[in-house]
Structures are given as structure tokens and as C-alpha cells.
Amino acid sequence: MKTLTVPPGISDITATPMPAHRDDWERRLLRDPNLLRDIADRIGGPFHLMYPERVEHNIRAFQRVFDRSGVVGAIYYGKKANKSPSVVRACAKAGAGVDVSSSGELLSALRGGVCGTDLVVTGPAKDDRLLELSTTYGALIAVDDLDELARLTGLGIRSRVLLRVLPPESPSRFGMTVDELDLALTLADPDAIRLEGFSFHLSGYAAEPRAELAGALIDRCREARGLGHPITTISIGGGFGVDYLPADAWETFLDGVNPRWFHGDRAPHPERYYPYHCPVPGPAMLAAVLSHENLGYRLREAGIRLAIEPGRALLDQAGCSVFRVQGVKVRRAHGIPYAILTVNGSSLSLSEQWFDSEFLPDPALWPEYPGAVTPTCVGGSTCLEEDMLSWRRIPLPRAATTDDLLIYPNTAGYQMDSNESKFHELPIPPKVVLRNSADGRQFQWASEDPEI
Template identity: 60%
Template sequence: MPSYVDHVERRLLDDPQVLGDIADVVGGPFHVMYPERVARNIGTFQAAFGAAGVDGFVYFGKKANKAACVARACADSGAGIDVASAGELVAALAQGVRGEDLMITGPAKSDELLWLAARHRALIAIDALDELERLVALNLAARIVLRALPDGSTSRFGLAPGELSQAVERIDPGGPILLSGFSFHLTGYDAIARSEQAAALIDLCLRTRAQGHPADTISIGGGFGVDYLDAASWARFRDTVSDNWFHANPPKSGYYPYHFPVPGAAMLTAILAHRDLADRLRDNDIRLAVEPGRALLDRAGSSVFRVQGVKSRTVGAEPYDILTVDGTSLSLSEQWFDSEYLPDPVLWPVHPGHRTPTSVGASTCLESDLLSRRRIPLPRRARVGDLLVYPNTAGYQMDSNESPFHELPLPPKVVLSAGPDRLRWRLDAPAR
């Protein structure tokens, strides 16, 4: 299942030297980031708003990747960042994102985070009545949206309808807290559900305006799908997958929809088109905010591991190889949700050989620590010293579960840029 890749990544894979040079300098597993791709992805969302004639704003969901180069790409591209901790807020500011371009999300925010957000004029998504009371007690000017619990949702996040009414009543229209509007988050990737929930919040904004509040912003959160694979590859896997394809036990959880026919900004366009949502937003002078994470990181990074060992195994009468690489599955986070990251890794460098089914294990003493349980059809047998490049891992795979287990160093992030004559690379700025 070969993944789509960015042209910069293609140049890296085709270059006979750069990838090996980076591996030699780093001396362990590493992630490669392509911030130019992040900027292009932001631009597609901004273009979707422009084509629909809607006042819209893009916040990058920072939890999806903490690389400094991504935050800098947001600052340079006129996008904001959605943060959920004081550390994330400070890191965003350090890369040039202005305070008023930050959205503060997450449950039960600390007083420190509320204070810092108010000082920088960030937009704070209030998740609970007691959180609102703590913000009021700080006696600071603040901009907020109230996070609504969608009808029928069992989420622990957000305010139920009665709580929303209490929160609106608690805010003095002439006081220091400015009620800018409402937000919501939905699980899954349903464009129509997001459009219809946004329409319901337009009505809520209008009722709130009648009580003297600005209520001119709606945030619909993230959940914009990413298209990793072509339709035929995904259908072939989905329709024919067998337990025999995997080393040891196959994944028991569901898979991410690795083929997504209306991804990213195209999904935003579909949301805006449903039941004339764009017209309603324009007619009522309401700004629509989105908080994509994975979608802004589509094809914006790869994860690289060096092969340290090769063994042969047999299932039934079919032989396959199992590799040990110099990292852990903590750096390929899908595996830690009892699922599997399905896009095929690329074996580098390219040499002739015979197709070899291959699973990939980590350099820890845990039987379950596998980067790829699936027996991937590598184009040749891997050798010690080869590199495995997992494509399109910038969205959630790199950071969600990282740990210095066994006192192994965390894989650093390398920032790659494409000059007209050659590729250039540098280490990402250290996390703040």
C-alpha cells in the first residue's frame, strides 16, 4: 500500500546521499519535516474559505505535532494555533504566532493557562461552568467561546444546553469577558454532521446577540480526513485482509480510513455547501473557525529507522522476515491504539532483489513492540544498515506516545527544504 508523498520527500528518497548523511549524523531514528507542505495545506483551507466568500480562520491543532517548524509555518501563513497547555501556548508564541491568533482548548484549564491566555488576548474555549467561574475570578479582560455539547453526544467535554444558558447569563455584556461565540467538536469525519451542527450554532449566536453579546464566531473543530492511499489499494486491503497477513496477533481495533475521497480543504468546501451554510454565515456576519491537525500535516513528514537485525520466520508454509530497527513503536503511535499504521515504508537505498514479506519489530524487550505487524511486501530483503522510511507520519504518529523507554533517545526532528540545486536540512528548534 504505497502512500502518496510530497515532492520534497520524493527528492529525498531519490537522492543517493542526503538521507544516509542525516542518519549518520543523528545516529538513531529521526523524523523528517517538510514545512513548505504545511504552508501549502494551510493555503488550501484559506482558499476554500475565499471561494465560498466566507470569513474564515484556520487554527492548527498543535497536539498533532509539536515541531517548531510547523508553528513557524503557521505564523508565516497567517494561520493560528489551537493549544491546550501553557507549554504549547509559549511554544506557539516563540515561533511568532500572535496571542490573538491562538485558540485555547482542552478541559479544566489551569489558572495559569487561563491567566496567560487572557494576557495575550487569545480566544478561550470554555468547557465547563466552573472553568468560567475561575476565569471570572481572575478579573481580566478575556475573549471566549462556549463549547457546546452536541445533541446525542456522550462526550465528557462541552456544555449541555442548560449549562450553555447558565453560562450566557453569567457573562455581563458590559463586563471584561467578551462572549465571541460558540464551538463544538465531533468525532469521526462526517461533513454533513459538522455543517448541521454549525447551522444550529448560528441560531444560538443570533439569540445570544439579542442579549447584548457579539457572538460573531463559530469554531467547528477538526476531523478533516487525510487521503493516504489510492482507492484501489485501500479497497483491496479492506476486502481481503486476513489474520495470516500479520506477525503474531493482528490488530483488534479499527483502522483509520486511509483512503478518504473528500479530504482536507475539499471536506471544508462540502461543509460550507451543505444547505447553504456559507450563505447563512455571510448573511449573519459570522466568522467560521476550523482547527485541523492531521489535515494540515498531510505529506508533511516521514519517520526513519535503521535496520539493526534480520530474522526469518514461517507461518504455514510461507516464509517471511522480521526486522529489528533502532527505534520503538512509541514513535509510530497508531500501533499503541491496537491498530496499525498501514502505508508501506520505503526501503532505502534502492537495490535489486526479490519481493520479501516483512514485519518490523522495535529494539526493546517487549514482544508486542512492533512497528508493523503486517507482513509488508518489501521490494527486496532488508539488510543491516538499511533505512526504513515510513511516509506521511507528521500527523499524530510522531509525538503522541513518545517515551525514552530503555533510556533510548527521543527521535529528533530534521527540517528539510528544497533548494533549486540541492536539498538542505537542519535540526528543528528544541521544544520550549
């Protein structure tokens, strides 16, 4: 990939380049002279591309870490990160389970080929239907409070249970305190509850706190075994980082970011950004968890498997989002001209705006041909001033024109549909699944929308 340099004349209002890491399949896509245009013409609106082979690749990378450590591991895909059925099918094919939090997600995972016993059910105050489905299909249920434990006991079907732990000194609304856990261990009737372990979830993307809390729970597991419970599992949840950008691009951005780089001088607070460069992402972070304070050895000695619930990390490089430029305006900021694009979609399909933040990896402008670097922000086609896909003035490699395509990279994790809406009665962008032809030389595609 060529290094893009922002000319001095526009650098005052233009963000530094944020070149995304791109997988081989996406580079092939951008080089293809016809495929993107063919899909865009057929769909007639914005769309999301999914490449499920990459999901399988990511699952196997996590599995290799478990294999090398000698620790028995269980991988549950955090389904909330992307609704595409292609991801669930990839999980079933690669031997991963699914983490679900609603009856709809549970049934969708079953339809995708995942066995009920390979599901973990999370979330607070689960409704009765979800608890009944979970027990019927033999799913592992992360119980969030004592009331939920009591309701499970009354179902008349023996339930597989993890007790969700409130991390020490955490303000979280999820999980049980030490006293509640002690009570749960005495209240768990072995005839109704098969208590298989403990679970927790930590905010942030640091390995060490996860390893330390998991290590502390090993003693809690031994304690529970002494009370007759068949403890086998500790789940450390998700939060495995994804590396979107090279370190130098991320550091340069953070060092220089200022409101003048954004349309309307509107810059998110620095603490709101996702850490788009992660030096120890995904599987490497799992390896760091297992090595910290000899956690892997301690799990092996105690005969405990480690469960993880990655969402974004299993979707790394597994998809991108495509919008067509349907309008171009020129405006000035601090006396310098820049472009405002209107695309055939909205920021509701690029969900980082939901977090009062900004999706920072630079989109690709297609087709590619030479031109002058042009400061460009991107707006949606709705009537709201707030509907901006990119407030940041991106240094596009040339001036965009109507009917060009913008391809936002690596959007499969949370960006595609966490905030989707039919606002203005615009259709929700469909997901298009890309697969390799038998000879591996071409892509074949199919929309997940049955009407396309």
C-alpha cells in the same frame, strides 16, 4: 511509482501492497544518492524529517476554500498533532493561528511567532496558569463548563470566550448541555467576559454533521446577540480527513484483510483502523461543509466567521520517519518464510500502535534496487514482544539487509511524538527540518535537537 505485485507463493501470509501517496519533496529525497545516509550517519539513531513548506501549502489550500466561498474563515493549527517548532513558524508565515491546550503549548506558539490574539485555547478544566496566560495574551478561550467561566470572571481581566457545545446525543465528556449554555449566556458578565461565539468538536470525518450543527448554532448566535453579546464566531473543530492511500489499495486491503497477514496472526479489529483512504480530504471536506444546506450563505448572511482547528490535515505530506535496520531474522508462518526486521527505534515513535491499531502505508526500503518481493514485519529494538512498528507482513520489494533504511511516509500528523518515550533510556528521535536551497535544486537540513 511501479505497481508491486505479491507472488502467489507468499500471498497467503502477505498483506496487499499499500503504496502511499508521496509528495514531490519525498520522491526527491528517495532519489538522492547520499542525503538519507548522510543524515542517518550524523544522527546515529532514528529520526523524523519535517518539510514545513508543505504545511504552508496546506494552510493556503484551506484559505482558498474560504476565499472562494466568501466566508470569513479562521484556521487554527491543532498543535497536539506535532510538536515541531517548524510547524508553528509555518503557521505564522502563512497567516494561521494555533489551537493550544496547555501553558507549554501556548508559550511555544508565542515563541514561534504566532500572536496571542491568533491563539485558541481548548481542553477541559484548564488550570489557573493557563487561563491567566490566555487572558494576558488575548487568546480566544473555548470554555468547557460553568466553573471555568466563573474562574475566568474572577481574574479581573476581560477574557475572549467561546462556549463549547456538547453535541446532541453525544457521550463526550467535553462541552455544555443546552441548559448549561442557557445559564452561561445569562452569567457571562460583559465587563469580564467578551463572548465571541460557540465551538464544538465531532468525532469521525463526515462533513454533513459538522455543517448541520454549525447551522443550528447560527440561531443560537442570534439569540446571544439579542442578549448583548458580540458574537462573531462558530468553531467546528478539527477532524478533516487525510488521504494516505489510493482507493483501490484501501478497498483491496479491507476486502481481504485477515490475521494470517500479521505476525503472530495478530490483526487489529477492522474498526480500529484510521480510514487511510479519504475521498474528500482536508480542504475538499471544508468545501463540502460550507456547501451542505447552504451553510456558507447562511454564515455570510449572519455575519459569522467559521473557525476550524485542523491538525493532521495541515501536516499532510509534511514529514516522514526514518529507521535503520539493525537486525534481520527469518521465521515461518503457515509454512511460508518471512522476515522480521529489528530497527534502531521503537513503536513509541510510530504512535498508531497507541490506538491498538496499525500504521498501514507501506514504508520505503532504501536504497532502492531490484530483488524478490519479501514478506516483512518490523520490530523495535526494545525487549518487549509488543514493540512492533509493523505487525503486518509488508510486501517489501526486496529482502532488507542490515544498515538499510526504512522510511515510513506521511507520519507528521500524530505519528511522530504522540507516544514518545525514553524507554530503555533510548533517546527520543530528533526532528530534522528539510528546506530547499536558494536555487531549489538541493535540500538543506538542520536538526531541531541543539546537541546534534
